Amino acid sequence: MTSRSAGLGILAMVATAFLWSIAGLFIKVIDWHPLTIAGFRSLIASFVVLLYVRRPHIHLSFPQVAATVCNAATMILFVAANKTTTSANAIILQYIAPVCTAFVGAWLLKEKTRLEHWIAIILVTAGIVVMFMDKLGGGQMLGNIFSLLSGITFSFYFVFMRMQKDGSPIESILLSHWLVSAIGLTATLFLPAPHFTLKAVRAIAVLGIFQIGVAAILFVTAIKRISAISANLIAVIEPVFNPLWVFLALGETPGTKALIGGAVIIAAVTGASIISARRATLG
Numbered sequence: 630m631t632s633r634s635a636g637l638g639i640l641a642m643v644a645t646a647f648l649w650s651i652a653g654l655f656i657k658v659i660d661w662h663p664l665t666i667a668g669f670r671s672l673i674a675s676f677v678v679l680l681y682v683r684r685p686h687i688h689l690s691f692p693q694v695a696a697t698v699c700n701a702a703t704m705i706l707f708v709a710a711n712k713t714t715t716s717a718n719a720i721i722l723q724y725i726a727p728v729c730t731a732f733v734g735a736w737l738l739k740e741k742t743r744l745e746h747w748i749a750i751i752l753v754t755a756g757i758v759v760m761f762m763d764k765l766g767g768g769q770m771l772g773n774i775f776s777l778l779s780g781i782t783f784s785f786y787f788v789f790m791r792m793q794k795d796g797s798p799i800e801s802i803l804l805s806h807w808l809v810s811a812i813g814l815t816a817t818l819f820l821p822a823p824h825f826t827l828k829a830v831r832a833i834a835v836l837g838i839f840q841i842g843v844a845a846i847l848f849v850t851a852i853k854r855i856s857a858i859s860a861n862l863i864a865v866i867e868p869v870f871n872p873l874w875v876f877l878a879l880g881e882t883p884g885t886k887a888l889i890g891g892a893v894i895i896a897a898v899t900g901a902s903i904i905s906a907r908r909a910t911l912g
Contacts, residue, residue: 635854638854654871677838677842678799682797696805702782703779729784791856865894
């Protein structure tokens with residue numbers, strides 16, 4: 630792999646994290662059941678992905694099916710977590726994923742977790758805790774469990790997508806959206822009818838088209854070029870963007886701890902990414 634290819638993968642993953650970061654803000658403003666939100670969001674995203682891939686190659690291999698199931702589980706669990714616990718708890722508990730990916734990737738992909746990765750994991754964890762120190766709370770136990778489980782499925786998702794690096798992993802994302810929309814919209818038939826306000830429709834459109842639709846295309850670009858652990862570490866800059874969205878939407882200026890924690894995360898991820906890219910160049 631060349632440094633140019635690795636660099637493209639890193640930039641694509643940063644853009645992916647940027648789009649993923651708007652989830653919490655938009656999910657909170659939709660007054661629907663979590664399964665309804667997940668179902669409609671994935672239905673919209675599936676059209677975006679299908680428009681991109683045009684003729685999906687569905688072969689139902691183990692990595693394709695496993696990535697499908699893990700991504701579907703992650704999306705449903707994360708939406709449920711955002712509705713049943715604090716956003717800070719949901720983010721922090723989900724981002725146990727890099728640690729899981731480090732071990733699972735070494736086991737299934739034989740991708741060695743380097744020293745820079747372990748240092749970055751420690752610094753990133755510290756940075757996230759500092760960022761959300763004032764917002765961490767008990768939340769709801771069920772929501773915290775959802776967040777924790779989403780972190781585990783998220784880590785396996787990276788690994789199974791990376792398994793398809795020489796093929797076409799985007800079909801796993803398409804299948805996962807079909808699966809989530811089928812589960813979510815079927816469940817909606819037995820739930821209180823959602824209120825289709827203009828605010829809710831706009832929010833679900835943004836979530837489907839950009840937050841997981843366009844993000845899926847960028848993620849596939851990234852995961853074919855960088856290791857699972859590198860991609861997962863870059864993904865943890867997602868909460869760094871959260872204060873930006875809050876500032877733009879609500880006018881709240883980020884606090885000192887948010888800025889310090891964000892700086893630590895960006896420095897750790899940037900350092901690990903540069904070192905990993907140089908390793909790729911040296912072979």
